[in-house]
Amino acid sequence: MTLALDARQLAAIRRHGEADYPHEACGLIGGHAGEDRKIAVQLVPLSNARLDSRRNRYLIAPEAFRRAEALLARDDLEVLGVYHSHPDHPAVPSVFDREHAWPWLSYVIVGVARGQAQDARSWTLADDRGAFNEEALIIEDRKVVWQSQS
Amino acid sequence: MAVTVLIPTPLRPFTDGRARVQLEAATVGQLLERLAAEHTALRGHLFAADGRLRSFVNVYVNDRDIRTLGREETPVGPEDTVSIVPSIAGGRGSTIVAEQLPELSHEEILRYSRHLILPDVGVEGQRKLKAARVLLVGAGGLGSPAALYLAAAGVGTLGIVDFDVVDRTNLQRQVLHGTSQLGRPKLESARERLHDINPHVRVETFETRLTSEHALEILREFDVVADGTDNFPTRYLVNDACVLLGKPNVYGSIFRFEGQASVFDAKRGPCYRCLYPEPPPPGLVPSCAEGGVLGVLPGIIGSIQALETIKLILGTGDTLIGRLLLFDALQLRFRELRLEKDPACPVCGAHPTVTSLIDYEAFCGIGAEPTYDGAEITARDLREEWVRNPELVVLDVREPHEAEIARIAGTRLMPLSELPQRLHELDGHAELVTHCHHGLRSLKALEILKAAGFPKVRSLKGGIDAWSVAVDPGVARY
Numbered sequence: 133m134t135l136a137l138d139a140r141q142l143a144a145i146r147r148h149g150e151a152d153y154p155h156e157a158c159g160l161i162g163g164h165a166g167e168d169r170k171i172a173v174q175l176v177p178l179s180n181a182r183l184d185s186r187r188n189r190y191l192i193a194p195e196a197f198r199r200a201e202a203l204l205a206r207d208d209l210e211v212l213g214v215y216h217s218h219p220d221h222p223a224v225p226s227v228f229d230r231e232h233a234w235p236w237l238s239y240v241i242v243g244v245a246r247g248q249a250q251d252a253r254s255w256t257l258a259d260d261r262g263a264f265n266e267e268a269l270i271i272e273d274r275k276v277v278w279q280s281q282s
Numbered sequence: 283m284a285v286t287v288l289i290p291t292p293l294r295p296f297t298d299g300r301a302r303v304q305l306e307a308a309t310v311g312q313l314l315e316r317l318a319a320e321h322t323a324l325r326g327h328l329f330a331a332d333g334r335l336r337s338f339v340n341v342y343v344n345d346r347d348i349r350t351l352g353r354e355e356t357p358v359g360p361e362d363t364v365s366i367v368p369s370i371a372g373g374r375g376s377t378i379v380a381e382q383l384p385e386l387s388h389e390e391i392l393r394y395s396r397h398l399i400l401p402d403v404g405v406e407g408q409r410k411l412k413a414a415r416v417l418l419v420g421a422g423g424l425g426s427p428a429a430l431y432l433a434a435a436g437v438g439t440l441g442i443v444d445f446d447v448v449d450r451t452n453l454q455r456q457v458l459h460g461t462s463q464l465g466r467p468k469l470e471s472a473r474e475r476l477h478d479i480n481p482h483v484r485v486e487t488f489e490t491r492l493t494s495e496h497a498l499e500i501l502r503e504f505d506v507v508a509d510g511t512d513n514f515p516t517r518y519l520v521n522d523a524c525v526l527l528g529k530p531n532v533y534g535s536i537f538r539f540e541g542q543a544s545v546f547d548a549k550r551g552p553c554y555r556c557l558y559p560e561p562p563p564p565g566l567v568p569s570c571a572e573g574g575v576l577g578v579l580p581g582i583i584g585s586i587q588a589l590e591t592i593k594l595i596l597g598t599g600d601t602l603i604g605r606l607l608l609f610d611a612l613q614l615r616f617r618e619l620r621l622e623k624d625p626a627c628p629v630c631g632a633h634p635t636v637t638s639l640i641d642y643e644a645f646c647g648i649g650a651e652p653t654y655d656g657a658e659i660t661a662r663d664l665r666e667e668w669v670r671n672p673e674l675v676v677l678d679v680r681e682p683h684e685a686e687i688a689r690i691a692g693t694r695l696m697p698l699s700e701l702p703q704r705l706h707e708l709d710g711h712a713e714l715v716t717h718c719h720h721g722l723r724s725l726k727a728l729e730i731l732k733a734a735g736f737p738k739v740r741s742l743k744g745g746i747d748a749w750s751v752a753v754d755p756g757v758a759r760y
Contacts, residue, residue, distance in 0.1 A: 156373055165291075182528070189373035194340035194347070197368050201290075210291045214370050221374035229372035232338050234292035235327055239372070261326055 134169045134268040135213065135238045135254045137161075141175055142271050146249035148177050149217030149242045155186035158216040160197070161238065162204035170212045170238060176200040189228075190216050213238030213254070220245055223253040225264040233257040238267060285313055285358045288365040296323045310341055311354030313364060328366075340367040350625045350632035383409035384438070390482060394436050402598045408436060412482075414595045417441040417504035419492060419520050421468045423570065423580030424510030424534045424587060426458035431588035432508075433476040433483045437595070440476065441504055443488040444468045451760075455577035492516055494639035497523040506594050508532040508587045512569055514561040515642035521546060521554035522639055525629045530603075532590045534583040537567070539576050539611040541583035544602045544621065545590050548630035551603040556624040561646040572722060579611050654725055658743040661752040664715060668692075675712045676742075679727040680719060688758040690717065690749055698723050698730075705734050717742035717749070719760075 137145075141161075148157040159177040163170060178200065181191040192214070201211055214237055218224075223241040225233075233239065235257050243250040254269040284304035289297050297303055305320070307313035314335070318325040330336050341348045342365045348356045358364060386394070386408060397403040397411075416437050418425045421444040432440055446468050448459045456468075463471035469487040476485050488500055492511075501507055501523050509520045509531055517535075524531035530547035533554060546553045586607065593599045606619040628635045643649055659667070668674050678685060678693040685695050696704055698718070708714070714736060716724035724741040731739045742749065750757040 158370070160370075185373070190371065192368075192370040194342075194367040194369045197370065198342075198365075212291070214372075216372060218374040226372070226374050228374075232371040234290075234338070234368050234370065236292040236295050237370075259323065 133238070133256060134270055135161075135172065135240070136169060136270045136272055137172045137240075138274045139271050141172055142252060144175055144177070145215045145240065145242055145252060148215075149219075149244040149249050150247060152180070152217065153244050153247045154219045156180055156182075156188065156190040156217050156219060158190040158192055158214065160192070160200045160204075160211050161213040161215060161240065162200070162207075162209040163212045164208075165210065165212055172212060173209055174204065174207070175215070176203065187219055188221075211237070213240060215240040215242065215252075217242050217244050217249075223251055225255050230257065230261070230264050233261070233264070235259060235261075239264070240269070285360060286363045287313065287317060288363060290366055290368055292368065293324060293327060293366065296321050296327070307358060309354065310343065310348050310352075310356045310358055310364065313358060314341070314354070338369045338371055340369055341365070342367055347632065384412045385409070386412065390436070393480075393482075397435070403596060407596045407598070410595055410597075411436045411592065412438040414506070415439040415441065415504045416591055416595075417443065417501060417507045418510060419443045419507065419516065420510035420512065421456075421458060421472045422446070422452065422510060422512060423455045423536060423575065424584040425508070426456045427581050427584035428508050428510060428534075428588040428591070429458055429472060429476060430479060431585060432591060433480045433485075435588070435592055436480065437483065437592075439484045439486060439504075441486040441488065441500070442469060442472055443490065443492050443500065444472070445489055445491050451571075455575065455580050457581065492519060494519060494642065497639060498527060501527055501529060504529065506530050506532060506591050508534075508591055510534060510584065510587070514567075514646045515648060517554065518561065518645060519639065519642045522629050522636060524548070525553050525555075526638070530594050532587045532594070534580075534587045536575055536579050536583050537570070538573055539579065541579050541609040541611070543583055543586045543590070543607045543609075544605060545594065547594075547603050548623075552621045552623040553627060553630045555629050556627045557606065557621055559624070559628070564647045572720065576611055579609075582609060582611070654728070654741065657725075657728060657740055658721070659715060659740045660743050661748040664742055664749075665753050671713070673712065675708070675714050677708075677714055677716045677727065678718075678746075679716050679723055680746075684719065684760075687760045688746060688750070690746055690754070690757060693717065698727050701727055701730055702734075705731075708736070710736060713738040715740050715742055717745055719745045720747055721745040 158180055159175055161172050161175055163173040178192055178196050180186050181193045182189045218241055221243060223243040239255045240252055242252040254267050255264040256267050258265055284306055287303045287305060289301055289303060305313055305316045307316055318328055328339055343351060343356055343358060343362050394408050397408050398405055414437050416432055418429055421442050429440060448463045448466055448468055448471050450464060452459060458475055459471045469489055473485045476483055497519055507520060507524055507529050511517050521531055525548040528549055530545055532545050534543045590601050593601050604621050606621050608617045625632050676693040678695045679698040681697050714731060716727040718724040721744045728739050728741045747759055750759045
């Protein structure tokens with residue numbers, strides 16, 4: 133699988149990670165999934181539902197997931213993946229990430245070192261849950277044609 | 283008749299891309315089992331190795347989380363829609379990742395060798411203990427043994443909240459402190475003693491009464507909280523703060539010859555409010571200072587708190603989550619009650635009404651007690667009046683065994699428990715002053731006498747203790 137993000141979506145993920153530093157930021161990625169490619173259309177930034185350990189943990193509660201899912205469904209989009217930040221830590225999944233991961237979803241991680249967003253990488257869980265495999269992350273410069281409503 | 287199951291996108295690759303699946307089942311448990319049987323690759327994603335649902339797999343029947351219904355036993359019918367809803371958790375490495383746990387020095391390996399050779403602890407468990415941060419609320423009867431054992435066991439950081447000084451009446455049970463520490467802050471005494479036991483332990487002290495203003499800030503930085511408080515407002519405060527922060531609360535309490543212990547972890551079981559939704563009216567449950575406590579008892583209950591704390595850190599054994607342990611020292615009997623999470627619990631239930639810390643003194647009715655303006659008399663005033671009016675009847679409402687410890691000469695003993703039956707022994711016109719140990723029970727006696735129609739009753743403020751301090755040092759304090 134390949135995940136395609138718009139350059140502005142990547143910028144938004146990086147900004148979210150910087151804004152919530154030193155806590156972990158998180159959100160969902162909505163879009164369309166094809167045979168071998170997921171195309172991100174809309175991000176749903178969420179607040180980290182953890183009240184403790186927000187420096188090294190994030191949580192998207194089931195209620196928040198359902199609401200985001202319903203919001204995306206109105207535009208015929210589905211949840212493709214999750215993004216989160218690793219404050220002062222590389223963009224590599226931890227054992228904790230893997231133990232709590234869902235299959236198929238893309239896990240985009242952005243490292244934030246001393247408040248500055250670093251590289252973003254995307255990962256998916258192996259079907260046997262034994263490992264996280266890196267997937268190709270394509271950053272596109274999508275042209276948007278603004279149309280005035282007349 | 284078949285039940286509809288909604289499959290979230292991440293699991294659709296295992297259901298041939300289908301978003302809805304129809305299955306025959308009478309309960310949620312059966313339904314999930316059939317789902318995993320038909321789509322075998324789903325099993326590992328839904329269930330952990332021990333067969334339980336994974337913590338991040340949430341199941342809703344229509345719009346309700348099955349945790350608020352009957353969990354896996356929740357019945358389902360053809361009109362129900364069951365949804366599998368992800369919660370998504372993660373985060374960069376933490377203490378559970380073995381590579382990041384602190385190393386043990388040679389000295390520590392020797393010190394903890396009896397732990398290291400236990401298969402359930404081992405080097406990794408000992409390193410978990412070293413990485414752990416435990417907060418003790420109170421360095422008194424329960425906090426003493428808990429702190430001693432946790433420090434000896436090698437818990438890396440012990441936080442202690444206390445604002446008291448070591449008093450002679452503490453020494454009968456608060457084994458963290460010694461006679462040489464009398465009058466010193468308990469925190470200083472605790473720090474020295476714990477460092478002597480184990481210099482590797484970092485002791486973080488909070489010299490304050492825990493309040494709603496800073497409780498979250500203090501508790502947030504710890505992994506486990508051990509509650510050794512002696513009053514209801516703080517106990518509810520610790521409970522609510524732990525629920526809000528998602529921290530396990532290792533609870534213990536003691537009275538006379540009986541003790542209780544449990545582990546409240548709202549993420550996995552009930553909280554203190556599920557057990558006791560409301561505090562008792564103020565004054566109903568006597569404190570240890572009023573009711574007494576056998577010195578060994580906090581040693582047993584506090585040690586159980588240390589044990590449960592260590593098990594939580596190690597992630598081993600069966601903890602007291604969902605169980606209330608009752609200990610009767612006189613019968614030497616342990617009993618156990620099963621505790622259920624209350625779905626209507628105001629803090630940890632499905633629709634919590636308490637979502638931030640409140641005023642716990644007001645919640646426990648403190649400050650709302652009747653005032654006794656003019657109904658109390660100080661020890662000095664009592665002596666002067668008594669000299670002027672020898673007819674004054676001073677009624678000692680303590681129990682006979684207390685009167686054996688110390689008495690005020692010339693008083694008449696009539697224990698509070700017998701008072702309502704013995705009112706006829708009193709002269710209705712006499713001027714009465716009631717007294718007890720510290721001045722609480724004598725106010726209850728005053729209320730009984732007033733209600734019975736005695737016109738002139740007052741209560742000795744501060745009890746026999748105040749008399750000993752202000753009037754007659756010949757009366758022993760206890």
